[in-house]
Amino acid sequence: MSNPAPGAVMRGAVDLSSLRNRPAAQSAAPAPSTGGEAPASRLVFDVTDADFGQVLELSRTVPVVVDLWAEWCGPCTQLSPVLEKVVTELGGRLVLAKVDVDANPQLAQSFRAQSIPLVVGLVAGQPVQLFTGAVPEAQVREVFTQLLQLAAQHGVTGSVPAGETPTDGESPAPALPPLHQAAFDAIEAGDYPVAAAAYEQALSENPRDEDAKAGLAQVHLLSRVQRLDLGEARAAAAGAPRDVAAQFDVADLDLAGGHVDDAFGRLLDLFAELPDDERAPVRERLLELFGVVGDADPRVIRARGRLASLLF
Incomplete structure (x- = not known):
C-alpha cells in the first residue's frame, strides 16, 4: 500500500482486556444483536471508558474504526469529518467510534495515545494500528479498504444498516475497477x-x-x-541467524502480528551482516514489506533511512 495502513497487521501490543467486561452505561454505542445479524445502529457514534466493551463485541460482527480525538486538537478537527464521510460512503461495512481522550483517559491509556488524532481499527476484538495524524482523504479510503480486506481474513464481514445517516448530497464512493x-x-x-x-x-x-x-x-x-507456525519459525531463526529464509518467515509473522519495527529491524540487521552479493533478496523483501505498511508510515521512513545508510 502507498500510505499508513494496516495491511495484514493484527496488533497484539495494545491490551484492551480490561475494557471488555465493564458495566455498560447508556450511550450511543451500538449493542450487538442476537441471532447473528448485524446490529442496527448509527454508523458514527461516541463511546466512553464505561461502554467500550460493547464496541469490542460489535467488532466481532463488523470492523470498527476508533477515532481518538480532543476538542483542542486542530488536526483532529480536520480529520474527523473525513473519517465520517468515508465511513458513511461505505454504507455500513465499517462503523466509526469516536473517543474524546480528555473525557476517557482509560481508553487513551489503553490505546497508548501519545499523540492525536490516533486512528485504530478493531477486528474481532483485536486492535489494528491504522495511522496517526491528519491524512488526506485518498489515504483514508485506501486504509479503510485494506482494513476491510483484513477483516475478511478473520471472518468479520458483517455490516450495519446505514439508517438515516445524512449524505449531504455527496456522491457514493466509486466502484472498484x-x-x-x-x-x-x-x-x-x-x-x-x-x-x-x-x-x-x-x-x-x-x-x-x-x-x-x-x-x-x-x-x-x-x-x-498462512503456512507458518510462530514458535517453529522463531526457533528456526534463532538457530540460524544468517538463514535468509528463516529470517524472512519471522519478519513476515512479526509484520502480520503488528510488530512492524521488529520485522524491519530483523531484516535490516540481516542485510548488514550479509556480504554484498547475498543482500539482494533481503532488500527486495524489505521493499515489499514497506509497500504493505505504506511509504508514508514513520516506521517505513526510518527503515528506509537505515537501508540507505547501509547501501551507501
Missing part, C-alpha cells in the same frame, strides 16, 4: 492465488497502478504467513 474487485472478492474468499492473478493482470495493463502493487504485496504476505 473490475480487476481490483475480483482481487478483493478472492481475498474475502481466502483464494490468494486468484487475488494475486487479478492484481498481476491489473499491473500488466497498467504498470503504474499503485493500488494493485500494494494489493499484490499484501496478498503475498497473507499467503506466506
